[in-house]
Amino acid sequence: MTAPASAPALRIFAGTTEGRLLCEWASGAGIPARAYAATEYGGELLGELPGIEVHAGRLDEADMERELSGARIVVDATHPFATLASGNIRAASLAVGARCLRLARPVEALPKGVVSVASIACAARFLSENPGRALLTTGSKELAPYTRVADFAERFFVRVLPLPGAITKCIDAGFSPSHVIGMQGPFTRELNEAMLR
Structure with a gap:
């Protein structure tokens, strides 16, 4: 099963505030997109935006490939710890020939006394x-x-x-x-x- 021919060329995996803001920007600019949230709650947070279709629910790599059929640009705005989801998004984007971009929060200098760890x-x-x-x-x-x-x-x-x-x-x-x-x-x-x- 493939995505409908009318599916928008822009797809946004919106698991963060930045993802929601991108959806709001796209809607305001008149750019149609399909946004993905991992949960019903995440879908509710995206709200109803003109021109933005919302899909709520987790997708595995095979589901993503079907969903991304016809996409030209895929934006991964998932949570920084969602490494499995990010990997699946990149793989599915590559499989359908879409350009995959990562929207991440800017890295800020850590205040004095903060301990940073790798995992x-x-x-x-x-x-x-x-x-x-x-x-x-x-x-x-x-x-x-x-x-x-x-x-x-x-x-x-x-x-x-x-x-x-x-x-x-x-x-x-x-x-x-x-x-x-x-x-x-x-x-x-x-x-x-x-x-x-």
Whole structure:
């Protein structure tokens, strides 16, 4: 099965604020596009924009190839940690002959005192070796490495999307409800500072 001939040439995988803003820009500029969100909630966040078709639901590489049939430009604006999705988007774009662009947040210089690590596993290892509380904002699917840290349930607070499935994953992983924050970003610096305090 292939995408309809009338499918727009621009496709946007919009898993971030930047993806939503790109959809809003395309709509305002009169550029038709099809936007993809991994969840129904993500689709709702995209809203109804003139000229923008929204597909909500996860796609594997084969689904993506079918969906991207007829696309000329594919924009990957998924979450920075969605490496599997990004790989599938690149592979499917290549398979259908579409140009694939990555829309990512600009990298900012880290403030003094900030520790940078290469992965979630490295972050969990760092937290295991350093005492104190932490606010985890890496998502409900990335909790397993943190649960191997001694006293994780008392030390860590988790901020995830306010979806029943995300909250359930946190509870199932061993976090108490009092250590789970269900909120939708974007978050201001002031709100983040307040949460950290």
